[in-house]
Amino acid sequence: MWKPDRNSTRPLYQQIADDLEQRISYGEFPPGSLLPSERKLAEQLGVNRSTVVLAYSELRALGIIESRSGSGTRVSDSKWGATPKHTPNWRRYAEGGNFLPNLPFLRRIREALAHDPSLIDFASGELAGDLAPIQEMNTLMRQTSNTSYFGYDNPQGYGPLRQALVTHLKKYRGIRTTESSILITSGSQQSLYLVTQCLLSPGDAVAIEDPSYCYSLPMFQSAGLRLFRLPVDERGVRPEDIRSLYKKHRIRMIFINPNFQNPTGTVMAQERRSQLLDAASELGLPIVEDDPFSLTAYQCSPPPPLKSVDSIGSVLYIGSLSKIAASGLRVGWMVAPNSVVERLADARQQMDFGLSVVPQSLAAQFLNSSYFTPHLDRLRASLLYKRDLLIDALQKELGGLVHFHVPEGGLHLWCKIVPEVNDSKLLEAAIQNGVIFAPGSVYGSASGYVRFTYARARAEDIPSGISKFAQALHAAIH
Amino acid sequence: MWKPDRNSTRPLYQQIADDLEQRISYGEFPPGSLLPSERKLAEQLGVNRSTVVLAYSELRALGIIESRSGSGTRVSDSKWGATPKHTPNWRRYAEGGNFLPNLPFLRRIREALAHDPSLIDFASGELAGDLAPIQEMNTLMRQTSNTSYFGYDNPQGYGPLRQALVTHLKKYRGIRTTESSILITSGSQQSLYLVTQCLLSPGDAVAIEDPSYCYSLPMFQSAGLRLFRLPVDERGVRPEDIRSLYKKHRIRMIFINPNFQNPTGTVMAQERRSQLLDAASELGLPIVEDDPFSLTAYQCSPPPPLKSVDSIGSVLYIGSLSKIAASGLRVGWMVAPNSVVERLADARQQMDFGLSVVPQSLAAQFLNSSYFTPHLDRLRASLLYKRDLLIDALQKELGGLVHFHVPEGGLHLWCKIVPEVNDSKLLEAAIQNGVIFAPGSVYGSASGYVRFTYARARAEDIPSGISKFAQALHAAIH
Structure with missing residues (x-):
């Protein structure tokens, strides 16, 4: 973000006025749009509020902006002459759609x-x-001379990364799977987004741990889901709560983070896991298991995921490199039945046409490399x-x-x-x-x-x- | 995808039966789920249909799958014994949500x-x-030794790429803008997805060229929009059609690809452009200008975009590297008023937590490099x-x-x-x-x-x- 130059001979307030005039003429703030409050702009630019007051008054004098008490400072409409030109009411557009803002x-x-x-x-x-394994990634990147990976990719994700994950999931997580059951995603965030948008419908009831990072994600509410709580104690959620939630609210899906849960750090107890799987299979309920932290287990071997003992295919498994390598890589994955993977891959094509092959290729190299362990x-x-x-x-x-x-x-x-x-x-x-x-x-x-x-x-x-x-x-x- | 080994001494049909048994036991095809038809599987594996018929009959004999006439071949439920275990009805889940499948x-x-x-x-x-500039990208990648770009990124996208785009857009497209007006996206696909999901509401009417690549994107229908047609002749769309669509249907947005339109290849005529901007500003209508092809102009200089002459901020501009460098890079951008960029960046955080920094950094290096021209x-x-x-x-x-x-x-x-x-x-x-x-x-x-x-x-x-x-x-x- 631009900041005024304190070594310049031009006064700070004039630099700020110039910058704003430019941003207004570039359409960043169209006619009629609201400018930041004096307090907020001062904070952003790291100057005194009085400096911004001066800059705004300069722009007011030029007829570029207008302030009305109670409605803040806006870009003038009149700047554009007498012809009846209307800038779209962008603010109203920005309030459209079903997406709730972040908390x-x-x-x-x-x-x-x-x-x-x-x-x-x-x-x-x-x-x-x-x-983060930055040196390792840089080394791998310098070794790269792949010449074929710049076209549109397979909708399920880059083949060599899915291959690497089949091996990785077997070795590190005890999960047996095949390439065709894996969908590469832009981290767990996109996995959860796809599940909530494409497998559930507005009005559906789902069970979520309490507390859970899921509450920090407005996507559940944006998808119109009704959320019911599964309290977490020091041994994880209680399986009997699933049954009672199902009876009362006909929940359609369970979201759970059994290993080093976010935020509580708890690990779900072994016998509760079997009971949870039993309850889910009795009720025909899918479990979405988010497992980003297991491989950080400090001193013991990481607890096995539910998916590794899921004999009837109740569990949709979500993993990622964000918490064990680098969040900025944006590489995650989902293991799910064929029909689900195909559906989500098809829908994801409509959202972003799939992930960049560059980080996928890098992730595959990293997982296969001797750097990983x-x-x-x-x-x-x-x-x-x-x-x-x-x-x-x-x-x-x-x-x-x-x-x-x-x-x-x-x-x-x-x-x-x-x-x-x-x-x-x-x-x-x-x-x-x-x-x-x-x-x-x-x-x-x-x-x-x-x-x-x-x-x-x-x-x-x-x-x-x-x-x-x-x-x-x-x-x-x- | 796995293929049977024709040099093996084990018969093809048995290899296929083994592979299917494994995929079933890994949960790729849960109990009760539909297997591919014999014809389709034969095609996928590159074998005769009769080979698949034999493989299926082997699995049927083992009680692993069941065929009923008219309902195809399914994984047996009975495989799982007498206990009342139910796999989730994944097929029904896969039909959930608002997302239409691809055409x-x-x-x-x-x-x-x-x-x-x-x-x-x-x-x-x-x-x-x-x-695609693959050699150039590989060279740039080998030179990379950035050590700071692996954390969660700015929601609007990687700063150095937005900086590079300010210069690029001015030099190549005559568009004056600032970093804070730019949102980096996963190609034009994500830009359009964000616009249709977050700036419009179900039931809204929008105008789309006819023919247009937009009809190939079910996202417009998935968002519940009503689509009205702007016929394209050899000089582009006719601005008077905008006025009549607005009168009849209160359209709320115009989607247009004025330069080398997809699919017709036409370039919108100069006088029609001014008339279009006039009509839009008279009605307060936003124009979404998709401009992926301009820099491919074979022999003349590329026609300037609407955005470069948009004095009142009616135009939301979309560009990308997909058609001029590499689609698999998944790097695109949007230039829009402040309130719009902030809203879309916030919503995108909920979808995928933003783009990987690796391709963004590569794109910035490429745009800044002497390789680009x-x-x-x-x-x-x-x-x-x-x-x-x-x-x-x-x-x-x-x-x-x-x-x-x-x-x-x-x-x-x-x-x-x-x-x-x-x-x-x-x-x-x-x-x-x-x-x-x-x-x-x-x-x-x-x-x-x-x-x-x-x-x-x-x-x-x-x-x-x-x-x-x-x-x-x-x-x-x-």
Whole structure:
């Protein structure tokens, strides 16, 4: 984003006025459209509000913008002369469609991080750059000299990646499958989007863990689904809840993240897994199993997925490289019955015509390479180290004020704040103090929970991040 | 896809039975699900139908599958014993949602090409591998050593690519814009998907060229839009039609491809462009301008886009690298007012969490590189050469039986077949004869038109492809 040049001899407010005039003439802000508030623009540009006030008054004097009290500052309509020309009412168009906007908390987090990259980031659910296999990827990319992979791809995804996944899923996840049962997706996000848009219909009831990252995804509501809760305790969801939800609401699908659940970090207990599969098969209910974290298991071998013991084909399995390699690669997969894979591949063609072959080819090379296992070893050790840094810091700074379960894998720690505190107030206080986290209500829980992602922040920042958080908490409860 | 090994001592039918048994046990075909017909499976595996009949009878004898007359061959339910276990009715789930399947002709084309890659391909609307800048991309990829681009990206797309596009759009398309007005998309397909899903609501009326590639995209119907036609003559659409459609149907948006239109290849006349912009601004109507082909203009400079003379912000501009570099890269863009870009970026996060940074980084490097202009020069010369080969062959083989307008840019030639012929019969006869094309009805026209894409086939195959097509045509009309 453009910022005014503080070393220029031209005053800041005039630079800002020039920039806005240009953006208006380029159609970024059409006639009649709303400009950012003075406060917001000042924040974006890192200047005082009074500088923006001056810039706006300059543009007002030129007749380019108009301010009316109560309705903000808008681009003038009259700029375009007396001819009856109408810019489309883009704002009304932008309110069309069935898509709900992202949650306000998530937009606030994104905005705060964009505005101040120095915030210590316990909010973004992804790996730090130094945990991603960047050197390995660069080496693989330099070795690449594939000459045939730039045309439209198979709708199910790049063949060699699906081949690599057949081997990978067997070796690492105990899942036996074939190329034709695999759909490559733009991460779990697209897998879930395809399932909610193409296999379910508006009004359908589905069961979702409580808490769950699913509540942070407006796609469930955008698809018109009715959501029912499966409470998660320290041994996962209770299978008997499935039966009662089915009886009461005729749920049509179960969404579950049994290994190192996001956000709670829990692993579903073995006997509950068999009971869950039994209940699902008794009721003919499909289970969507999201399994992004298993291979991060710090010290034991990763718990096997439901899919590996699914003898009758009840489970639709979702995996990705986002949490174990790099989120920006956007490579995920789904294992599903033939009819489902074909349907979703066909629908996805209409949405984006499939994934770029470049990251798919890179992912296939990486999975097949000798880099993969050593990378996982390093990743697991680093995550464990960061988790312990976080726990030590929490005990030191907030012992007695927080409760948590120690996760044995994954990227997140789910933390109950003992004193009563308002999510929003705590978040703003933390941002003020230089640290950011994800409030529990984003995941559907009551106020007073926090998800700390320890994978993203630098190790050396974790103790000071928690110390800043502790100050914010003390400020927010007093 | 797996194929039986003809050198094995194990009979083909047993290899096929083994493979199916494995795929059934892996859940690809759950209990109760339908298996491919004997004819279809034989075609997929490249064996005689009788071999598949034997394989199926083997599996029937083992109790693994069941055939009932009139309902095909299914995986047995009884395989799973007496316990009341139910596989989800995946077939019913696959019929859920609002997504219409792709057109039967398009699925037939995809299937035929997958089955027989030796078909001379006048159907796929993309460049041949040797027209894509593959060497250049590989060189750029080998030079890459970016260490910071593997995290979640800005929702509008990778910053350096948006920067590169600001320069590119100004230099090559006369469009002045800023980074914050650009949204990077997975090709024009995703741009159109976002517009139809997020800016329009079910029941809205929109105007679409006739014929148009838009009719090949079920996304318009999937979004519940009502489509009204703007007939295209050799000078493009007629602006007065906009006014009458608006009066009659209150259309809310216009979709237009003014330069080397797909499929007709026409360029909209200059005075019609101003009239179109006038009509749109008079009615406050947004124009979605899709502009994938302009830079292929063979001999003159590319016609400027509507967006370059859009003074009041009526035009939403869509571009991509698919038709001028590589479709498999999946990199496209949209230039739109701020409020629209923000809305679409937010919605896209819910669909796929944005594009992979790898192809975006590669696209930025390519646009900024000294390879770009020489690549375009080479591309234009090759397309012109192939176009002329196609025209010579059509005149030689079918003079008098076909009419067409000679395109001055783009990848396609739109051809009226003079004798009466059935689209479907002609397509099947052509496939039988080793050549494939896109029937005109895919683009919303009446029967008796053909779109020949000359960019995809090898130059040396174009004459023999048309000769095969001519044989097929003669067979189909007699």
